[in-house]
Amino acid sequence: MRGEDTIENPKHLLRNFLSxxxxxYALSLLSIVISEFVMVQFPNLLGNFTNTLQTHHLSRAVVLHYSFLLxxxxVLYVLLYGFGQLRxxxxxxxxEYELRRRLFEHWESLSTAYFRKRSIGDLLNHALxxxxxVREALSGGLNILTNALxxxxxxxxxTFRTVSPKLTLVSMIPLVFLPLFVIWWGPRIRNASRRAQEALSDMADLTEESISAIRLVKAxxxxxxxxxxxxxxxxxxxxxxxxxxxxxxxxxxxIPFLGSxxxxxxxxxxxxxxxxxxxxLGGFxxxxxxLAMIIQPLQQMGFVFNQFQRASASLARLEVLFSEMPDIxxxxxxxxxxxxxxxxxxxPKFRYPDGDRDALANVSFTAAAGETIGIVGRTGAGKTTLVNLLPRIFDPPAGSVFVDGHDVRTLRLETLREAIAYVPQDGFLFSTTIRENIGFSKENATxxxxIRAAQSASFWNEIEEFPEGLDTVVGERGVSLSGGQKQRAAIARAFLKDAPILILDDSLSAVDMNTEKRIIAAIRELRQGKTTIIIAHxxxxxxxxxxxxxxxxxxxxxxxxxEELLAHSGIYASMVALQEGEEALA
Structure with a gap:
């Protein structure tokens, strides 16, 4: 399965990328290195110019000569350093692109249970x-560090070659204490940065939650x-x-204090x-x-040190994400x-990984290929849990769920899930066009x-009324469509997939009875010889x-x-009588 490809952790990915x-990198760093050796000629030229001035040998030709050299x-510094910085x-x-791509692929490989305990806002903060x-430290930080070093x-x-070794050594004495300060102060910056990033994740959690619930907040x-x-x-x-x-x-x-x-x-x-x-005098x-040029790279190195500490904290947070492995x-x-x-x-029983009680117990049935299975029950009865075990959204116990006589845990995930079309109750849609939402289940669908899938889902007539037709953008989670329209778009997507097994998880709850009858008729026609599981209230x-x-x-x-359940006069018969009474009253 695509999601199970080996995912490198960020540090390995960084090492492999650099390798x-x-x-x-060697070319860009060499360009920066050469630019610095060019730049240090500037004080030397000014010193020579000062010595010429002191000896009263200054002339127009000498001024033009030094001006041209400067x-x-x-120009050489700008060209060389600019090229290295750009590369x-x-x-x-x-x-940055590669890390985000790998992070997204890793999330796609993780099991549903992982996302039950992690918020979307926190994950987005990691990705952004x-x-x-990390990228800023790798590009800008590396530029500045190379330049500074x-x-x-x-x-x-x-200074050793053209001025005085003694003066250079004596002047550098205060700066030898800088590495000791770096070692002592580094963990403080790294820990503070980690806690700041965690606070950003908390804010992202709240923002995502509030925007998702904006209708409730306003109402x-x-x-x-x-x-x-x-x-x-x-x-x-x-x-x-x-x-x-x-x-x-x-x-x-x-750093400026030691420089002073x-x-x-x-x-x-x-x-x-x-x-x-x-x-x-020119040497002085x-x-x-x-000396001013020495202080500048030291300050730059301090800035990069701070940047690397923050990047180290972010890299550690990303490493925690990449260490998560799929349960299924x-x-x-x-x-x-x-x-x-x-x-x-x-x-015999099933309990969610984070649950404290059994969600299902003593559930047994058999459906031949091509049969239609209806599942009913009160809210929280375990209907959705049961159908989620079939495509291994959650893993059933070994030897408890079989497809064509094979334990689903022995089948390749891709094979199993490609054989199942699943329509959730909310009819989830992506924030793109109706065409792309319906076509999501079949690559290169014509x-x-x-159109045939939309017609079968009793959605085509309404699509034709939209100004953009199939190219109508539905907005985030299909916000521009009604609940019934979202469900029918999701049903059309499932019809287009035409899988051996179709699961409708209360996917007709938002449509009227006449539309429901048309969709059921389409299911009976299209699904002949294929298994269909319908959860319904x-x-x-x-x-x-x-x-x-x-x-x-x-x-x-x-x-x-x-008919058998009506004759049994049990729970189902009571449910039928109750709903028929409500319909008659309506």
Whole structure:
């Protein structure tokens, strides 16, 4: 199955990405390195110009000569550094795309149980903020770090060669304490960043929940309550992000402080060396410029250090996501079978992984290929749970659910699920066109096939009335359609798939009785020789079924045809009498 491909964790993915593009990175980094060795010629040229000025050998030709050299240095630096920065930025974007793609594929591979305990807002925060933080460190951070390291290296080489080794060593004394401070302060920034990202996830959770429930919020005039809840979450974010900024600011401030001490030492000792004639005035001027160039990369390295700490926290959060494994996987040696649609259930009990009581108990029935099974019962009776075991949305106990005589746990997941068309009660639609929603179940479906499926679902006449027809965009979760229209679009999608097994999970609850009759008639015509399982609250939808199962509190209490159950005068007969009375009263 596609979702079961091995998913690398973020650190392995990063290492492999860097390894596969090592020559591209080498070229961009080399460009940045050369640019820094070009840039450090600037103070040296100014120092030589100062010495020429001091010896009164200045002329128009000399001025033009140094001006031209400084212009060449500036142009070469811009071209070389700009190229390296552009290439690193492009590579960082490629990694961002790859990481997001792998993360989405990983989510698609996880079982439904995982999403019962994780909020959509938190997952989106991982995909947006955490991935972006890692990318910023990989592209911008790498640019700045490379620039800083080699600018520092080139500057020190120039000061040793062209000015004074003694002055360079003495001036660098305060800066040797910087690595110790980095080691001590790093974990503080990383932990503060992790807590800030967690607060962002909480805010994303609330935002997603509020927007999903916007109709309820407005209908109950509770906008102020939601705003107050959001304000509390934002307050937490502000506090935690301010903690990150304080930690970062304190770290950043120590570098200029140490730089100021270095400048003071350079002025005192460098002035002494100049006065005593141990170095030239031009050398002293060049050294002050070099020292400024040393402080700049140190500040940049501090910034990158902060960025890498935040990226490290995000990478750790992503690693937790990638460490999650699907609960439901393919068997080691799957049975290869061409599914016809016979279903057998012999289920002693079933409990959800996070449940504290059995959701189903003592449920047994057999349906031959081509039969129609009706399932009825009160809300919470276990109807949806039962049909979710068939495609292994949740895993049934071994030896309890069979298709064509094979335990579903021994079949390849892709084979099993491709043989089942499933229509949920809410008729879930994607935020795209009606055409794409219906065609979702069959790749490269023709327009004629889509129209026939819509006609069978009694939806085509309404589609024709829409200005854009099949190309009408339905909005998020089909918000622009009524409940009945959403259900019929989902039923059309299932008809188009034409699978050996069709499951309708109370998928006719929002349509009127006349439309229901037309859809049931279409099912009886289209589904000849194919198995159909219909969950319904309105019993008229399952009267034609070959078998009707009556569930209550997770237990199968009655089983038989419509006529047999009426003759039994049990729960089903009472339900029929109650609904017929309500219909007569209506």
């Amino acid at each position: 596969s593009r090592k020559w591209a 212009l060449v240095v500036g 690193n930025g492009q590579l960082g974007r490629q990694f 903020n955490d991935v972006r933080t 080699f600018l520092l290296t080139a500057t020190l080489i120039m 109950t005039a509770n906008e102020h309550i939601e705003a107050h809840r959001f304000e509390r979450r934002v307050d937490v974010i502000v506090r935690r992000q301010m903690s990150v900024f304080r930690q970062s600011a304190m770290f950043q401030s120590i 001490i270095s400048f003071s030492i350079a002025l005192l000792y460098g002035g002494y060396l100049t006065i005593t004639g141990q170095i030239h 001027v060049a050294f002050t410029l070099y 996987t393919n068997p080691e040696n799957p049975v290869e079978v061409d599914i016809q649609g016979a279903v057998t259930v012999s289920l 327009e004629e096939e889509i 309105r019993l008229s939808a399952i009267r034609h079924a070959d078998q009707i199962l009556v569930l209550d509190d997770g237990t199968l209490l009655e089983q038989g045809t419509h």
